[in-house]
Amino acid sequence: MFKTIKSDLPASLVVFFVALPLCLGIALASGAPLFSGLIAGIIGGIVVGGLSGSNVGVSGPAAGLAAIVLTAIGTLGGYQNFLVAVVLGGVIQLLFGVLKAGVIGYYFPSSVIKGMLTGIGIIIILKQIPHFFGYDNEPEGADSFIEASGENTFTAILHITDNITLGSMVIGLIGLGVILFWDLILSKKAKFFKVIQGPLVAVVLGIIYVVVTSGNESLAILPKHLVSVPIPEDATSFLNQFSFPNFAAITNSEVWVIAFTIALVASLETLLCVEATDKLDPHKNVTPTNRELLAQGTGNIISGLIGGLPITQVIVRSSANIQSGGQSKLSAIIHGFLLLISVIVIPRLLNMIPLSVLAAILLVVGYKLAKPKLFKTMYQLGWKQWLPFITTVLGIVFTDLLVGIGLGLMVGIVVILLKSYQNSHFLHIEDKSNGKHKIKMTLAEEVTFFNKGAILKELDSLPRDTYLELDLIKTRYLDYDIIEILEDFLHKASERNIDIKLVSKRGIEENPASFIEFFRTRPKSKLSLS
Known part of the structure; x- marks a missing residue:
C-alpha cells in the first residue's frame, strides 16, 4: 500500500480540502452538531478506508441522508436517541454484508451509473456557483439552496448579481485560475507539480489573501464566507464535543424504523458509488461489494457510538481522489487522519480558508464528472443508452439522487425488456x-x-x-x-x-x-x- 504514497499523499490533501466543508455543511443541513460531521469524515477515512476493498473510494457523511437525519432527530426527540438508530443501522449493514446483498450493485446498467455521475457533477457546479461569488446563505452539502422564502438552487444563482462579495469572487477566480493552470500546463512539465497539487496552492493563496486584505473594507472576506470549524479551548472542551447514544431508546419502535431506513439508503448509495468509482478508476479494479457493506456497517457503528453522522461512500470525495491521482486506500486513510489532526491542532488556520476557493476546487471536480463530451458520446451510442442516461441526469438535478437513479433504472429496465425477449445466460x-x-x-x-x-x-x-x-x-x-x-x-x-x-x-x-x-x-x- 505504501508503494504508491507519492501519488496518494497529494491526492489525500485534495480530498481533505473537499471533505472539510462538506462534513460541516452536511452536519448543519442535518440539524446535527457541526462536530458530528467531522467525526463521520474521520471515521469514514480511517476506519472504513482501512476495512474497504476499494482502492479509490472515500467515505464520509452524505448529503443524500441529510433530510432523513433532520427528520429523524425531531421524531426521536433528540440527537442522542438518533445515535442509537445510527448504531443499529450499522449492525443491519453488517447483516446485509453477511447475507451477500452487495450483488445488488451489479444490477444497475452502465447508462444509469454514468447518468448518476453526470447528474452529481451538474449539482456540484450549480451548488458551488453561489459560494464562488460569496453568496453563502446555504451550507455546503445540503440538497438545495432552500431558505425561509422558498428559494431554490436556480433562483439562488439568478440572485447572485445582487449578492456578490468582491473579495470572495477575486480569490475564487485566482484559485480557479491556479488550479486550471496547474492541471493543464504545469503538471505536464515536471513531477514536482504532480506531487504538489494545484488545489493545495489555491488554498494557501486563499489564506494569504485573507491575512493581507483583513483591513481592507472592499476586498476583505467576512467570517461567514470562510470555513467554520469548532475551536476547542482545551482538551476537556474538545472531548465535550463528542456525543453518546442513549440506549434506553432502543425499545422505541421508531428507532428501529429509522435504523432500517438509514441502513437501506446508505447501503444503496454506497453500492452505486462503488459501481461508479470502479468505472472512473483508471486501473479498473473491481471492489468487493459485500466487503464494502461490512466496512460501512463497522464505520456506522463506531460513528454512532461517538456522536457521528451516518456514513456512506461518497462520489464527490471519491472522484476528487481519482482525479488527483490517488491509487490505493492509503489516500482515504490519510485524509481521515488529516481531518483528525487539523481539528485538534490548527482549527484557527482552517477557519481562514475562503469558501470560494473550496468552491473553485469543486467546480473543477464537477466539470470532470459532467463533461459536455459525455452527452455527445452517450447520444451516439443509441437510444437504449441515451434514454436511461438522460432520464437519470434530469431526475437527479430536478429531484434528488435516489429518485433520479430510480427513474433511470425503470427506463433502463423497460428498454432492456423490449430488447431481451429471451433469457440470457x-x-x-x-x-x-x-x-x-x-x-x-x-x-x-x-x-x-x-x-x-x-x-x-x-x-x-x-x-x-x-x-x-x-x-x-x-x-x-x-x-x-x-x-x-x-x-x-x-x-x-x-x-x-x-x-x-x-x-x-x-x-x-x-x-x-x-x-x-x-x-x-x-x-x-x-x-x-x-
Whole structure:
C-alpha cells in the first residue's frame, strides 16, 4: 500500500480540502452538531478506508441522508436517541454484508451509473456557483439552496448579481485560475507539480489573501464566507464535543424504523458509488461489494457510538481522489487522519480558508464528472443508452439522487425488456487436457446487463497464466455494458498473463481489442452479431 504514497499523499490533501466543508455543511443541513460531521469524515477515512476493498473510494457523511437525519432527530426527540438508530443501522449493514446483498450493485446498467455521475457533477457546479461569488446563505452539502422564502438552487444563482462579495469572487477566480493552470500546463512539465497539487496552492493563496486584505473594507472576506470549524479551548472542551447514544431508546419502535431506513439508503448509495468509482478508476479494479457493506456497517457503528453522522461512500470525495491521482486506500486513510489532526491542532488556520476557493476546487471536480463530451458520446451510442442516461441526469438535478437513479433504472429496465425477449445466460467450461490450463467461455444468444455480476465474477476468478477462448458464435445481441466489461478485462488480463482468443462470426480474433473497437465505433452501437 505504501508503494504508491507519492501519488496518494497529494491526492489525500485534495480530498481533505473537499471533505472539510462538506462534513460541516452536511452536519448543519442535518440539524446535527457541526462536530458530528467531522467525526463521520474521520471515521469514514480511517476506519472504513482501512476495512474497504476499494482502492479509490472515500467515505464520509452524505448529503443524500441529510433530510432523513433532520427528520429523524425531531421524531426521536433528540440527537442522542438518533445515535442509537445510527448504531443499529450499522449492525443491519453488517447483516446485509453477511447475507451477500452487495450483488445488488451489479444490477444497475452502465447508462444509469454514468447518468448518476453526470447528474452529481451538474449539482456540484450549480451548488458551488453561489459560494464562488460569496453568496453563502446555504451550507455546503445540503440538497438545495432552500431558505425561509422558498428559494431554490436556480433562483439562488439568478440572485447572485445582487449578492456578490468582491473579495470572495477575486480569490475564487485566482484559485480557479491556479488550479486550471496547474492541471493543464504545469503538471505536464515536471513531477514536482504532480506531487504538489494545484488545489493545495489555491488554498494557501486563499489564506494569504485573507491575512493581507483583513483591513481592507472592499476586498476583505467576512467570517461567514470562510470555513467554520469548532475551536476547542482545551482538551476537556474538545472531548465535550463528542456525543453518546442513549440506549434506553432502543425499545422505541421508531428507532428501529429509522435504523432500517438509514441502513437501506446508505447501503444503496454506497453500492452505486462503488459501481461508479470502479468505472472512473483508471486501473479498473473491481471492489468487493459485500466487503464494502461490512466496512460501512463497522464505520456506522463506531460513528454512532461517538456522536457521528451516518456514513456512506461518497462520489464527490471519491472522484476528487481519482482525479488527483490517488491509487490505493492509503489516500482515504490519510485524509481521515488529516481531518483528525487539523481539528485538534490548527482549527484557527482552517477557519481562514475562503469558501470560494473550496468552491473553485469543486467546480473543477464537477466539470470532470459532467463533461459536455459525455452527452455527445452517450447520444451516439443509441437510444437504449441515451434514454436511461438522460432520464437519470434530469431526475437527479430536478429531484434528488435516489429518485433520479430510480427513474433511470425503470427506463433502463423497460428498454432492456423490449430488447431481451429471451433469457440470457452464459456457459463456462474448463478443459485441462494435454496439461494445459485452457478455459472456454461461451456466451448465450442474448447477453444483457442482467449478466454483469456473473460475468464479472467469472472473469475475475480466472487464474493467472490462463488461455481463455471466448465463444460468441451463437451470440446475436451483446449489450454495451458487457462490451465495457470485456474492455476493462483486457486491461487486467495482460497483468495476469492471460491470453485471449475470441471466436465470432467475423472469425478468430487473436487481438480482442480490435473486436471491441469495432463495436465502440459502430454508428448507434447496435451491437448485433447476426
